[in-house]
Each structure stands twice: as C-alpha cells, then as structure tokens.
C-alpha cells in the first residue's frame with residue numbers, strides 16, 4: 001500500500017493524546033463502512049448521506065472506549081430523517097440503520113452541506129465494563145448538523161469541550177466517495193487560549209475529504225488540528241459489521257412462545273430480518289422443529 005494515501009485507502013480510526021496532555025483526538029475514515037451500510041440497507045443518496053455521517057462519528061466516539069465497550073446514538077427528529085441508530089464497538093465493529101422522512105421527491109430537496117435532522121432528540125448510550133447498566137444521556141438535536149449536535153452533547157452532558165468535524169463527500173453520481181470524522185477534546189489541563197487555538201485551526205482547515213484526496217495522512221491532519229506533538233494511543237480497522245446470526249434470532253424467538261412459533265411455521269413466516277444490518281435469515285423446517293421441541297421441553 002502506498003503510505004501517502006493510507007488514510008483514504010483503508011477504513012481506520014486513530015486515537016491520539018498530545019504530549020502536553022491537554023488534548024485527545026480521534027480521526028476516522030469510514031468510507032467503506034458507509035458504503036457497505038448503504039448497500040445493505042439499499043439506501044438512496046439522501047438517506048445514505050446521513051447514515052454515512054452517523055457511522056463515521058460513532059466510530060470516532062467509540063475509539064475513546066475500551067475493548068468490547070460500545071456506544072450507540074439514537075437520533076429522533078422531524079427533519080430530513082425520522083430516526084437514525086448507529087452503534088460502534090471500540091474494536092471497530094460499526095452498524096446502523098436509518099428511517100428517512102417520506103418526502104415525495106427527495107431529489108428536489110437536495111443535500112445542503114450542513115443538512116441536519118431538524119429538531120428532536122439524540123439519545124447516547126454507552127455499555128461500559130465497570131457499569132451494570134448502560135450509561136445514557138438525552139440531549140436536544142441542533143437542527144444545523146449532526147456534528148453540532150455531537151459537540152453539544154459532549155460539552156453539556158460529558159462536560160468535555162469538543163470540536164466535532166464530520167465530512168461526507170459525494171461523487172457526481174451521488175455515491176459516497178469519502179466519509180470521515182474527527183473529534184478533538186480538551187483535557188482538564190487545557191486553558192481557554194489553547195482551546196481557542198485548536199478551534200481556530202479546525203475551523204480554517206480544508207475539509208477532511210479534500211485532505212484525504214490529496215493524500216494527507218491521518219497523523220498530518222491531526223497535527224494541523226492540534227498544532228502540537230502527540231502520541232498515538234490506539235488504532236483499529238473499522239468495518240460495517242453486525243453480530244447477528246440465525247442462532248441469535250432463534251434465542252430471541254424463544255420468548256415468543258410455542259403457539260406463536262407454531263403459527264409462524266404454519267403460515268410459512270420464516271423470514272427474519274436484522275434491523276441493524278438488513279441481513280435476511282430464513283428458518284428451515286429443522287429450525288422450527290428444534291425451537292418447538294425446546295419450548296415443549298420447557299413447558300413440561
């Protein structure tokens with residue numbers, strides 16, 4: 001692989017901490033992840049544009065977690081989309097889906113650079129190692145952009161001054177040619193001047209997609225933003241990946257009970273669809289027989 005184009009060529013999230021300890025940051029290229037999500041869910045350009053943003057930013061956020069910890073974002077709005085769910089594990093597995101508003105002609109609306117989701121709420125849930133219950137927070141959405149909503153959540157709910165950049169670039173045919181995000185966060189030692197300097201640097205930087213296209217590496221982009229030395233503390237591949245399986249569905253189906261499953265079998269309702277990744281599973285006669293036998297045994 002050509003090193004100079006490594007950032008654009010491969011989906012990866014990189015997390016760094018500045019040597020002075022005042023800032024941490026994460027940058028992610030999630031282009032292939034977004035394309036897989038769009039393809040799996042058969043999304044049009046419009047919906048795909050938003051899902052790409054969501055997948056990119058949640059993968060960046062997840063990089064601040066540990067191991068199998070995960071974070072999910074549930075957006076519910078009254079604008080371009082009705083709802084969007086995205087989730088990522090620190091190890092890079094990312095998935096999600098979107099429910100767009102039912103516009104008669106989506107092409108007529110177009111996609112403004114800062115297109116947002118209207119007003120509504122963002123629910124953030126984190127599954128953390130040291131907590132039995134998910135840690136959740138609900139904040140209002142900023143209608144301007146997903147990036148602003150995320151920065152607002154981080155500043156107000158987590159009390160971490162953060163700058164969030166999300167960039168999804170579309171080709172002439174409307175396909176996603178780049179999806180990425182960068183989050184910089186001020187640590188307790190950073191003073192107001194430091195934070196202002198970093199914010200200024202980010203505001204005047206070229207778009208992430210332009211930097212990526214010109215072959216700028218993740219490290220160089222972070223240096224432009226942070227303006228100081230840093231060390232890499234984490235780096236993981238990012239993929240659109242879902243842990244669903246027919247076995248997981250069968251386990252969930254057990255809760256429906258004997259009669260319900262018997263009725264599904266009779267009506268040949270054997271198709272199961274994962275809402276997160278849109279994978280379709282089909283229960284065989286053997287699957288039904290196994291489920292019914294197990295449920296019968298539980299009843300006795």
Ligand SMILES: [Zn+2]
Pocket residue numbers: 242243244274275276277278279
């Ligand atoms: Zn799935």
